[in-house]
Structure formats: C-alpha cells, structure tokens
Amino acid sequence: MTAAAGAAATGVVVAESCSKWYGHVLGVSDVSWTFAGGIVGLLGPNGAGKSTLIKLMGGLIRPSRGALTVYGGDPFVDIEVRRRIGYAPEHEATWDELSALELVTAMARLSGVPAGRADAAARHALAEVGMTGAMHRRVRGFSKGMRQRTKLATAIVHDPDFLLLDEPLTGVDPMARIDIVARIKQLGEAGKTVVVSSHVLYEIEALTSDILVIYRGQVLAEGNVYEIRTLIDRHPHRIRVECDRPHALAAALAGEDHVARISFERGALVLETRDPDRCYDRIASAVLDAELAVTALSSPDNNLGAVFEYLTRDGGRR
Amino acid sequence: MSTGQIHDLGYKRYAGSRRSVATRWRVIMRHQIAMAWKTWWRFKAWLILAVLATGITIALLYAFSTSVFRIFAGLAGERPQFVAVLLPLSLFWYCNIAFFASLFVAVPAVAGDLQSGAFTFYFARSLRPRDYVIGKLAGIAAMLSLIILAGPLALAIARLGLSDNLDQVIALLPTLPRALAIGALGTLIYTAVPLGFSAVVARRGHAIALWVGYYVVFGAMVNALGRASSPLVASLDLAESLRTVALELYDLHMAGRRDLDIPVSAAVISILGQAAIAIGLVVWRVRRAQQTGVGGAS
Amino acid sequence: MNATPTPGPVPAGRAPGAGAAAWTLAGITVTRLFRSKALWLCVLFAALPVGFAVIMHALRVTPFYNDIFVLWRLILALLAAMLVASSIGEDIEDRTGTYLWSRPIARWAVLAGKLCALSPFVVALVVASWCATIGVWTSAAPSAASCLGLAAGAAAACMVAAGISTLVPRHAMALTIGYMLVDNFIAAWPFSLRELMIAHQTTALAGLADDRAIATPLIALAAIAAVWVAIGLLRIRRIEV
Numbered sequence: 001m002t003a004a005a006g007a008a009a010t011g012v013v014v015a016e017s018c019s020k021w022y023g024h025v026l027g028v029s030d031v032s033w034t035f036a037g038g039i040v041g042l043l044g045p046n047g048a049g050k051s052t053l054i055k056l057m058g059g060l061i062r063p064s065r066g067a068l069t070v071y072g073g074d075p076f077v078d079i080e081v082r083r084r085i086g087y088a089p090e091h092e093a094t095w096d097e098l099s100a101l102e103l104v105t106a107m108a109r110l111s112g113v114p115a116g117r118a119d120a121a122a123r124h125a126l127a128e129v130g131m132t133g134a135m136h137r138r139v140r141g142f143s144k145g146m147r148q149r150t151k152l153a154t155a156i157v158h159d160p161d162f163l164l165l166d167e168p169l170t171g172v173d174p175m176a177r178i179d180i181v182a183r184i185k186q187l188g189e190a191g192k193t194v195v196v197s198s199h200v201l202y203e204i205e206a207l208t209s210d211i212l213v214i215y216r217g218q219v220l221a222e223g224n225v226y227e228i229r230t231l232i233d234r235h236p237h238r239i240r241v242e243c244d245r246p247h248a249l250a251a252a253l254a255g256e257d258h259v260a261r262i263s264f265e266r267g268a269l270v271l272e273t274r275d276p277d278r279c280y281d282r283i284a285s286a287v288l289d290a291e292l293a294v295t296a297l298s299s300p301d302n303n304l305g306a307v308f309e310y311l312t313r314d315g316g317r318r
Numbered sequence: 319m320s321t322g323q324i325h326d327l328g329y330k331r332y333a334g335s336r337r338s339v340a341t342r343w344r345v346i347m348r349h350q351i352a353m354a355w356k357t358w359w360r361f362k363a364w365l366i367l368a369v370l371a372t373g374i375t376i377a378l379l380y381a382f383s384t385s386v387f388r389i390f391a392g393l394a395g396e397r398p399q400f401v402a403v404l405l406p407l408s409l410f411w412y413c414n415i416a417f418f419a420s421l422f423v424a425v426p427a428v429a430g431d432l433q434s435g436a437f438t439f440y441f442a443r444s445l446r447p448r449d450y451v452i453g454k455l456a457g458i459a460a461m462l463s464l465i466i467l468a469g470p471l472a473l474a475i476a477r478l479g480l481s482d483n484l485d486q487v488i489a490l491l492p493t494l495p496r497a498l499a500i501g502a503l504g505t506l507i508y509t510a511v512p513l514g515f516s517a518v519v520a521r522r523g524h525a526i527a528l529w530v531g532y533y534v535v536f537g538a539m540v541n542a543l544g545r546a547s548s549p550l551v552a553s554l555d556l557a558e559s560l561r562t563v564a565l566e567l568y569d570l571h572m573a574g575r576r577d578l579d580i581p582v583s584a585a586v587i588s589i590l591g592q593a594a595i596a597i598g599l600v601v602w603r604v605r606r607a608q609q610t611g612v613g614g615a616s
Numbered sequence: 617m618n619a620t621p622t623p624g625p626v627p628a629g630r631a632p633g634a635g636a637a638a639w640t641l642a643g644i645t646v647t648r649l650f651r652s653k654a655l656w657l658c659v660l661f662a663a664l665p666v667g668f669a670v671i672m673h674a675l676r677v678t679p680f681y682n683d684i685f686v687l688w689r690l691i692l693a694l695l696a697a698m699l700v701a702s703s704i705g706e707d708i709e710d711r712t713g714t715y716l717w718s719r720p721i722a723r724w725a726v727l728a729g730k731l732c733a734l735s736p737f738v739v740a741l742v743v744a745s746w747c748a749t750i751g752v753w754t755s756a757a758p759s760a761a762s763c764l765g766l767a768a769g770a771a772a773a774c775m776v777a778a779g780i781s782t783l784v785p786r787h788a789m790a791l792t793i794g795y796m797l798v799d800n801f802i803a804a805w806p807f808s809l810r811e812l813m814i815a816h817q818t819t820a821l822a823g824l825a826d827d828r829a830i831a832t833p834l835i836a837l838a839a840i841a842a843v844w845v846a847i848g849l850l851r852i853r854r855i856e857v
Contacts, residue, residue, distance in 0.1 A: 060717045061856040083631045083720035093710045095644065097651035102644075109640045110719040112631045138651075154715065164718075359787045414797075421790040523702040523789050524657055527694060530793050531661050534690050539668045542684065546677040 011036045012162060012193045013057055017066035019217075020052050027052030029217040030066070035195070039188035041204030042197035044214035050197040051090050053214065054166045057195065058087040070162065083112055086160035088151040090167040090197070096140035100131055103139060104153045111158035125157035126150075130179055144171030152180065156187070163187060163194045169203045181206050213311055220311050228311075236260045236272035239279060242296035243269070243287070252286035253279075268296075342445055346453025347460065354423050354461055361461055364419035368465040371411045376476045379404055383480045405473050405493070406568040409500065413557055416466040416508040417533060424458045424512035425525045428600060432520035437607040447604040455597070459509045466508060467501025496567040503563060503586070506593045507556050514596025517603035533557070541578070549580045556592065559585035631720035634728070641716070641729025645703065649737065654702065658695050658737070662745035665691070669753040679753055681762075682824050686800070688766055689815045692742045693796030696773035697789045699734045704781035705788030713857040724849045727778055731845075735774040742770040761830070765822030768834060772814050772841040779844030782851035814840055 013035040020027035028049040042050045055061045056068045059075030059082050067074075073081040095103060104122035113121045126135045129149040134142070139150060152168055165184065169177050184207055188194050198204050204211060211228070213220040221228045243249055246269035250262050258275035273279035276299070287294055300306060337345070354361040382404075431437055440450060474497035481487045515529040537555040544552020553559050558578070562585040632640070649655050665687055672679075704727065707713040716726050743763050750758040773796060780795060781788035796814070803815035810816040814837065819825045821833040 055714075055856075058718045060714055079631045079720045079722065082718060085718065087714070087718035089711065089714045089718075091711050091714070093712050094715070095648055095712055097648040098644070102647065106640060106644045107715060107719065110632060110637055110716070110721055112720055115636075359784065359791070414801075418790075418794050421793065422787060425790075519653075521653075523698065523706065524653060526789055526793070527654075527657055527661070527698045530694055530697075531664070534797070535661060535664060535687065535694065538687050538690065539664065542687075543668065543671060546672060546675050 013068070013070055013195075015053075015056075015066070015068045018056065018063045018068045019065040020049075020056060020061060021064045026217045027061075028056070028214070031217075031219050032066075033212065033219055033222065035193070035212075037193045038210060039184065039194040039196065039208040041208050041211045042195055042214060043199070043201070043204055043211050044197075044220075045199050048199075048214045049217040050199075050214055051166050052217075054087075054164045054195060054197055057162075058082075058085055058164050060087075083158075084161040085164060086111075086155035086158065086162070087164045088148075088155040088166060088168055090170070092144065092147050094139050094147065094150065097138065099136050099138050100126060100142070100146075100150045100153070101135040103150065104135075104157050107154040108157040111160075113158050121157050121159075122153070125153040128156060128183060129153045130176065145173050145176055148172050149176065149180070152183075161192060163192055165194065165196045167198055168196060169198065169200070177203075215311070236274055237276045237279075238299060238301050239271045239273065239276070239283065240265070240296075240298050240300060241269045241271070241283060241294060242267055244293040244295075245290070248290050249283070249286055249292055252290055253282060256282055339444060339446070339449075343449040343453035343456065346445075346450055347457035350427065350454055350457025351461060354457075360422045361419060364415050364422070365461075365464060367418075368412065368415050368469050371408065371415065372469045372472050375404055375408045375411075375473055379473070379476055379480055402568075403570060405470065405477060405497070406564045406570050408473055409470060409504075409561065409564050412466045412469045413504065413560065416462050416504060417557075419462060419465055420458075420508040420512045421526055421529070423461055424509055425516050425529050426522045427454050427458060427513055428516040428603065429519060429522045429525035430516075432517075432603075432607070433522060437604075441608045447601065447608050450604050451597070451600050454513060454600070455509060458513065459505050462508050463501065463505045466504035467498070470497040470501050473497070493568075500560070500564045500567060503589055504560055507560060507589055510593035510596045511556065512596075514599040517600040544580070545578055549578055550584050552578055553580045553584040553588040554592075556589065559588050563589075634722040634725040637719075637721035637725040638729035638732060641726060642733035645730055645733035649699070649703075649734070654698055655737070658698055658741055661691060661694055661698075662741040663748075665745055665749040666752055669749040673753050679750070682819075684749075685762070685819060685822060685824055688742060688746050689769065689800055689803075689818055690797075691745060692738065692766065692770040692773050692818075693793060693800070695738045695741055696770065696777040697792035697796070699738055699777075700730065700774045701777035701781045701788040701792040703730050703734060704778060705785040708781075708785035708855065708857055711857060713855075717855075717857045723852045723855070727782070727845075727848050727852050731774060731778055735771055738774050739767045739770045742766050759823060762822040762824070764830075765818045765820070765824075765833070768821055768837050769814055769818030772817075772837045775841035775848075776814065776844045779846075779848040779851075782848045782855060785855070811836060812840065 011034040013033065015031045015033045018031045018033075019029050026049075031049075031053065042053065044050050052061070056063060057070055057075060059070075059078075062074075062076045069075075070081050071084060075081045075085065098106070101119075101122055104125055105118045108118040108121045108125075109115055123132070123135070126132055129152045131146065131149050131153060134146060139147065142150065148168060148171055152165070155163055155165065163184075168184070169180060172180060181203075184194060184196060188208070196204065196207055205225075209225045210223065211225055212222045213228075241249060246264055246267065249269050250264070253259055253271065254262060256279070258273050258278050259271055260274055261272040263270045263272075271279060271283075283297070286292075431440070441447075471494070474493040477493060478487055478490050481490060511532075512525075512529045515532065516525045519525050519528060533556060537557060540554040541552050541558055544550070544555070544558075553562075559580065562580045563582060566582045665684075707716065707726075713726075717723070743766050746763065746766050747758055750756070776795060777788070777792040780792045784791050799813045800815040803810045803813040803819070816825065817833040817836045817840070821830060821837070
C-alpha cells in the first residue's frame with residue numbers, strides 16, 4: 001500500500017500511544033489520535049504539549065514511546081512525508097540577516113520548488129500574507145506581527161497538503177489577524193489539512209469548530225466543540241433568556257424535572273438544564289403561552305471558552 | 319465614556335518582608351552559581367578536573383616524600399628537589415582548567431543577558447547596576463576560586479602535612495599566604511577579564527572568541543614581542559604574568575625563562591590594570607543598558 | 617491581502633536532492649556570514665599577526681618559524697570554532713534549525729552545506745594571514761609546504777568543529793576551542809600520542825617537524841577529519857530541534 005493510500009485508509013495523522021519526554025519533563029503522554037483532515041484547532045494552556053505534538057507531526061522530534069505517522073509514514077525519517085508538510089514554528093527566531101524574500105525563497109528551494117520558480121513562489125507566498133511591501137527588508141527589523149506573516153509564508157510557499165501552524169496569530173495586529181484567519185480558512189476550503197494551535201480560545205473559534213484539547217500532555221477532548229459540550233452531561237447547560245417578564249417564564253419552567261437551577265440577571269432569566277433540547281422546547285411553549293416578549297436567547301456554554309474552562313477545571317478531572 | 323476607575327481584581331501587592339536593597343547582589347550571585355551548576359559542561363566538569371589535578375599532585379607529593387622512594391632514588395633520606403617545584407608547576411594545570419571554566423561560566427554571563435534581553439527583566443526591578451556587577455563578579459569568582467584558589471591552597475596544605483618535622487612545617491608556613499595570593503590573582507584574571515569581554519559584545523559566541531583571541535592569540539604574540547623587545551610588553555600576557563608572580567613567590571627561578579624576565583611589580587600591575595579595565599567595561603555596559611532599557615532601579 | 621498581482625502558488629515537485637539542498641544551504645550560509653559580525657571578527661583575528669609582524673620587522677627580529685607557527689595553529693582553531701561550530705550550534709540552540717528540520721532534505725545535507733560554505737573561509741583566512749605575516753616580516757613568501765599544512769590543518773579543524781557541534785550544540789564553540797587547545801598541548805609531547813593531533817600533523821605537513829614526509833601527515837589529517845565527519849553525520853540524523 002502506498003503512503004497516500006495508507007493515509008486515506010487511516011487518516012492524515014495517526015498517533016498511537018505516542019509519548020514524548022524531554023529528559024524528566026513530559027511533552028505529551030500516551031496520545032492516541034486519528035486526524036482525517038480539514039482544519040483542527042489544537043487547544044491548551046501554555047506548556048500543555050501543543051508545540052510538542054506539532055513538532056512530532058512535523059518530523060522535528062521523534063516519539064519517546066509509541067508511534068506517530070503522517071500520510072502513513074514517519075515524518076522524522078521520511079523525506080516524502082515532510083515534502084507535503086508546511087510548518088510555521090511558534091518561536092520568533094529566523095535567519096535575521098536575510099530579507100523576507102531571501103528567506104522564503106530559500107525555504108521554497110529546500111522544499112523542492114525548482115530553483116527557477118522559487119523566487120516566484122516566494123513572492124506569491126509573501127503576497128498571500130500581505131508582506132509584499134516589506135519583502136526586500138531584512139527580517140532583523142521586523143515587528144512580531146511581520147515575523148508571524150513571514151513564518152506563515154515559509155510554511156505555505158511550496159503549496160503543502162498539510163499545514164502545521166503553531167500559534168500563528170500571536171503578536172499579530174487585529175486587521176492582520178482577520179486576514180490570516182481568512183487565509184487559513186481558505187486553505188482548509190481548498191482541501192488542505194491544517195492544524196492550528198493556540199491558547200487563545202477565540203482565535204480557534206474563529207477558525208474551526210473542530211478541536212483537540214490538550215492538557216498536561218494528554219488529550220482531554222477531541223471533536224466538534226458542540227458535540228463535546230453535549231458529552232459533558234454532568235455539567236448543566238446554561239440558557240439565558242432576555243424577556244420582558246423573566247419571573248413569569250421562571251414560574252412556567254420551575255416544575256420541569258430537567259431544570260436544575262434558575263437564576264435572574266437584569267432583565268433576563270438564566271436556566272441550568274441537563275437536557276438542553278427539551279428545555280428549548282419548553283421555553284418556546286412557555287413564551288407562547290405567557291405571551292412574553294423575548295429580546296434575546298443565548299447559551300453561554302456553547303462557546304469554546306466554557307468548554308475549555310469546564311474540561312480543565314480541577315486539573316482536568318471530570 | 320465613563321470616568322476612569324480601577325477595578326479590584328483581587329491582586330494584592332506583596333506585603334511581606336523584603337530583602338534589603340544592599341544585599342540584592344547576593345540574589346544575582348546565587349542565580350549565577352545555580353545556573354552554572356545546572357549542567358555538567360558549565361562548571362562541574364572543570365571542577366572535577368581541578369579536583370583530579372589536585373589529587374594527582376598530592377599523590378605525587380606523597381610518593382616523592384616517602385622513604386621508600388628516597389631510598390630507591392638513591393637520595394639517602396633527602397627529599398628530592400622537584401617536590402619544591404610541584405606547587406608552582408601545578409599552577410599550569412589550574413590556569414588551563416580555570417581558563418576553560420571561564421569560557422562556560424564567565425564569558426556568557428553578561429553577553430547572554432544582553433543576547434536574551436534579560437536586562438529588561440533585571441532593571442524592571444529595584445536592582446542597581448552595581449548590584450548586578452557585584453553579583454556577577456562574586457558568583458563567578460566564587461566558582462573559579464574553587465579551581466584556581468582552593469586547588470593550590472590544598473596543595474600547600476598537603477605540602478605542610480607531608481613535612482618531615484615541625485621545623486620544616488614552620489619553614490613552609492609562608493607557602494599558605496603565597497598560595498592564597500596567587501589564587502586570588504588567578505581568580506581575578508579568570509573572572510574579571512572574560513566578564514569584560516562579555517560586556518563588550520552582545521553575543522555569547524563573539525564574546526568567547528574575543529576572550530580566547532585575547533588570552534591565547536594576543537597573549538602568545540605579546541609574549542613573543544616581549545622576548546624580542548622589552549619584558550614589560552610580555553606582562554600583558556595574563557598567563558605569563560601570573561606565572562611570573564607564582565615563581566617569584568615560591569622563589570623558583572627556571573632556566574628556560576631567562577630570556578623573559580618580567581618584573582614582578584609589572585606583572586602584578588598588568589593583572590590588576592587589565593582586571594580594572596574589564597570591570598570598568600562591565601559597569602559601563604550595565605549602566606548603559608539600564609539607561610536605554612526600562613530603567614526603574616531605585 | 618492580495619494587493620499586488622502575483623503568480624499563483626507554485627507546488628513543490630520532488631524533494632530536493634541532497635546535493636541541491638547542500639548547495640542551497642551553502643548559499644544561505646555565505647549570505648548570512650557576509651552580513652554578520654562574525655566574519656569581521658575572524659578577519660580581525662587573522663589580521664592581528666600582521667600587525668605583530670610589522671613590529672617584529674621594525675625590531676629586525678629574525679623569524680623563528682617553529683615558534684610563530686604555533687600562533688597559526690591557535691588561530692585556525694579559533695576561526696574553525698567561530699565559524700563552523702557556532703554556525704551549526706546556533707541553528708540548534710536558537711531553534712532556527714526548525715526551518716531546516718521540517719524541510720524534505722536529508723539531514724546530513726545541512727552539515728555538508730555548512731561545511732562547504734564555511735571551510736573555505738577558514739582555510740583562506742588562515743593561509744592569507746600566514747602569507748601576509750611572513751611577507752611583511754621577511755619580505756618573502758612562505759614555503760608552499762607551510763601553506764599546504766595550514767590549509768589542511770584548517771580544513772581538518774573545521775571537520776572537528778562540525779562533529780563537536782552535533783555532539784554538544786549548546787557549547788559547540790567553547791568545546792571546539794577546548795579540544796583544539798588540548799590538541800595543541802598534546803602535540804608538543806614527545807610521545808606517539810601526538811600523531812593523533814591535528815596540530816602535530818599540521819606542523820609536520822608544513823615541514824617544521826622532524827618527519828618531513830608529506831603523505832603521512834596528509835593521511836593522518838584526513839583520517840582525523842573523517843572520524844569527526846562520521847560522528848557528525850551519524851549524530852545529525854538523530855538530532856531533534
């Protein structure tokens with residue numbers, strides 16, 4: 001079976017009981033994870049093991065125990081696997097003596113872009129990240145945001161199938177952030193497989209709803225953020241209803257067995273339920289029966305922040 | 319927009335006891351020692367080499383002092399002459415070990431901080447430039463003195479211990495302050511001068527190259543120039559100057575050095591002068607870093 | 617973001633061959649070298665003996681080749697450590713090596729590229745410094761054998777530096793200097809152990825030792841260099857960044 005066929009059968013990334021230690025320090029521990037493709041957000045606090053997992057996928061380090069394959073091959077030894085990978089590290093260090101164009105051109109050539117086309121590829125990649133105006137300047141004088149964009153250009157310059165972006169939005173100004181997020185989404189829509197890490201929750205939320213939560217070197221949760229939320233059945237789901245008479249709505253819902261707690265905020269009622277679907281149905285009928293004027297209905301728990309907060313609370317014990 | 323206000327987010331200013339400003343150099347010193355102690359290459363390897371050199375020299379001192387050796391050597395109970403030479407000659411090993419240790423401990427001290435931008439961290443706190451300089455010097459000197467001061471001192475003590483009688487012990491007692499003086503000068507050389515080079519450039523690699531270039535290449539050149547012209551020129555060679563002081567204090571005059579008769583006073587002045595210039599460079603660099611950085615020292 | 621019209625993405629073809637990768641890396645390394653202070657520091661160290669020679673010439677001192685040759689054995693050690701050991705070590709220590717390790721290139725090509733780029737500079741600086749110094753001092757050119765000896769010694773020192781930098785990247789420069797100083801020290805011993813020392817073989821090749829043969833020191837230097845290159849090539853395959 002070829003590497004590509006193997007990948008199709010098993011996923012782009014397959015980690016089996018993969019662990020990595022740096023001496024006595026744990027990087028990742030016993031990670032088993034299969035990633036079929038698309039865009040996935042690697043989420044976790046600082047030091048959780050996100051960068052270690054990305055480096056394992058990029059072939060920069062090897063697992064201390066277990067195995068990790070990308071497109072069916074070992075990225076640490078298999079050059080053909082690394083050819084399909086584009087990696088942007090989290091650190092700022094680059095070869096500062098070079099200009100952005102020289103750096104990205106060199107990376108293109110080292111990635112297999114023919115020498116005659118490397119310059120064009122580099123110019124295209126730099127344009128994609130909005131660095132055309134500064135491409136002849138040396139990296140030494142770049143701001144953090146410009147460095148991030150240049151790193152992104154080095155990752156995409158050879159049009160890889162699989163992008164590993166380690167905290168690509170750190171230090172980037174808000175306008176550039178929007179641009180980069182849009183660009184990463186485009187890459188995903190174009191069929192590229194993208195792994196983006198961050199410890200900033202809303203950055204990941206803006207990119208994808210598929211997440212892999214890493215905490216203390218272990219996979220704490222994986223999948224769609226909403227699916228993960230529904231799996232946390234022991235944790236009540238909050239629903240906030242803003243209406244003209246919250247107390248009337250509370251009276252209508254107070255007897256329901258799935259409602260665990262009712263509280264009031266200014267002009268709003270906050271329900272905690274163990275069965276969100278039933279609760280939404282009951283709210284709708286109560287609003288109609290009592291002829292309430294609802295101005296807003298939201299679920300504070302249906303965002304990544306709430307999921308992450310819950311999953312990592314008390315050291316990840318659920 | 320509402321008027322400005324400060325929200326209480328639960329942060330409480332540390333209200334416990336604080337270390338006196340005058341003793342903050344100790345924090346820098348301890349940090350310097352702790353960092354050097356972390357890995358084998360930085361200090362432990364060189365310390366072990368120094369201990370080995372001391373052990374071997376003491377073993378030789380003992381072996382040459384035994385009556386069995388004297389009988390076999392046909393010395394009829396006389397102590398061989400080279401026992402007296404072992405102490406000053408062992409300085410060659412201590413100098414080389416201290417030089418290697420200085421490459422790992424002293425040279426990266428300031429250059430590493432400049433390279434990593436640690437000055438911002440230091441001077442965002444109530445740390446004065448002199449605390450930084452004294453702390454660095456004290457930390458490095460404490461480590462290097464274990465090599466170049468403690469080693470010769472241990473040998474001098476061993477030499478006393480291996481004396482034949484009390485009269486000999488009394489006669490050899492001045493060896494102790496002499497070993498201390500040589501060790502102190504050696505510590506000054508291998509602490510202050512590399513630290514000066516460390517302050518000149520902001521990259522560890524360049525600082526190492528400058529120190530090696532100065533100590534080894536420049537040293538060899540002024541040594542050769544000294545032989546061809548005036549011995550005063552050769553006093554710029556730090557290793558040669560220290561050797562001159564050591565041989566003078568141990569009252570040892572070697573035949574091969576007749577062509578390079580550096581005056582002891584010139585050797586001492588050269589060592590002290592170069593160390594003073596180096597410390598001046600560190601002070602200048604640190605003050606400059608504080609003024610151009612975040613400042614805030616009080 | 618696409619303000620300037622540019623051609624479309626250029627997909628990579630096959631992974632570059634090791635030779636092409638080494639060539640590209642050599643180009644980058646040379647460009648970086650010319651823009652860094654390290655080269656000028658090296659030029660300074662190489663120029664120091666010329667100033668020394670000017671004074672010696674003025675003092676009308678007769679050159680004592682054997683003694684002053686030691687100076688160039690030290691200079692070649694310093695330059696090899698500064699350029700080769702620090703270049704490889706810094707890529708690993710500063711983590712810029714991540715850009716290389718994530719690329720589809722054979723890891724040994726990194727070592728080959730750096731060595732190809734930097735060794736000629738070390739050799740050229742050492743030999744130029746020797747020729748200039750002797751020229752200024754004696755108004756005559758040094759012997760071809762002495763130039764060959766220094767060139768071969770400098771090349772071997774570069775290989776040693778490369779090997780050490782893969783073993784202990786963080787302290788590569790200091791350890792290379794340490795190794796070469798010990799090498800110089802042992803080379804002065806009147807024992808056969810000195811045959812394993814670069815300094816001794818360099819001196820022998822330069823025609824300044826008892827044994828004036830050329831083939832033996834050349835083979836010995838090649839063997840020492842080969843051992844260290846082999847260590848470097850084996851080690852770099854296992855290095856993680």
